[in-house]
Ligand code: GDP
């Protein structure tokens with residue numbers, strides 16, 4: 001998936017623009033507050049071409065004395081990692097020497113840049129914006145991130161610059177599996193275990209990006225592709241510094257995956273970064289297995305497993321459906337369980353439930369617990385159907401969807417999971433009015 005990075009001085013409106021492009025996120029039924037903690041990255045899918053958006057200003061709090069250094073670093077990061085750079089300028093403050101410096105830096109790179117003059121809220125600023133031609137640029141887009149003016153035009157220009165979404169060339173029944181986790185968590189060790197001797201035979205191909213290595217392999221008669229981010233050391237000095245844990249690298253691997261194995265270090269415990277990355281996997285609708293590695297290195301008694309499991313459940317509250325495995329890539333302990341689980345999760349991820357079965361579940365759920373009364377009338381659930389797999393997605397037709405509050409939607413989601421399981425899979429439920 002393409003990556004679009006926003007750069008610019010502090011206070012020009014980068015995060016306002018970020019949120020504006022992101023738009024209203026579709027509320028997921030199983031959405032929990034805090035799923036995505038840091039909002040430096042977002043998946044933007046509501047336009048002609050999907051892309052990952054980065055707000056480079058979000059990495060470090062802006063500080064006046066380091067402003068120039070920070071801007072250089074952010075621009076460098078964007079140049080290293082993005083397919084398209086949005087350089088945001090402040091139409092109220094006018095052109096500044098810092099802008100000129102960044103513009104010069106961007107010009108030296110071969111990355112396409114869209115110049116965006118923000119805070120153009122009225123005719124007065126429109127007039128004034130002409131001074132940005134002083135940067136020696138051919139054109140810019142004038143917008144008001146706060147009020148939404150010019151955003152459609154900007155989005156059209158973004159989409160025009162991005163390469164077409166890559167076609168899926170892989171066999172349709174191949175399961176793509178990404179192994180992600182912080183540096184040193186044991187990704188390479190696990191990948192070697194999973195691929196074993198096959199890796200030599202499998203002849204790893206360079207991934208479609210320089211961020212991963214793809215290794216095809218077979219398990220239990222099925223084709224898998226392992227997307228391996230381990231061992232790829234970031235070339236970019238700046239991306240390494242600003243992005244210690246390579247969230248972006250994990251995002252790129254996840255984009256191409258069906259099932260994500262998120263490795264957690266048993267010795268170090270769960271980190272903020274693990275939660276952030278899991279949140280993105282969830283948001284992107286990927287199936288997920290939580291793998292607690294280095295279990296051999298933990299001093300244990302009979303309670304340790306339960307305690308750690310509880311910790312995982314408490315922290316990853318938004319992933320109650322994700323299986324948790326405790327393994328040691330070093331000794332090989334329970335590593336065999338991983339592919340067993342992945343196979344099962346992949347099956348669930350691709351599972352299509354018949355409309356008849358779903359409606360039996362819906363009727364039973366409705367009978368056990370009636371929908372609420374809304375404006376003097378009981379909300380009616382007409383029927384439901386599964387509209388997609390990967391992830392399993394459903395539509396429920398109702399008479400008044402605004403009458404179904406969150407807790408009832410959560411109840412229905414649980415009722416749908418109960419008989420079908422969907423182990424490891426986020427599920428999506430959309431409500432539509434039918435009168
Ligand atoms: P960042 O530091 O570049 O991420 O900038 P922010 O998005 O935090 O915005 C800085 C300030 O500019 C905030 O007070 C915003 O409300 C304001 N701002 C952002 N976009 C616009 C706009 O289109 N018009 C006006 N007048 N103010 C804006």
Ligand code: GDP
Pocket residue numbers: 181182183184185186187188189190230231293294295296297327328329330331
């Ligand atoms: P990566 O950076 O995520 O690819 O991690 P590596 O696979 O390179 O492992 C980092 C370090 O952790 C190495 O010294 C490994 O030997 C060690 N390691 C990996 N898996 C385990 C494990 O299950 N138990 C223990 N004790 N050490 C492990």
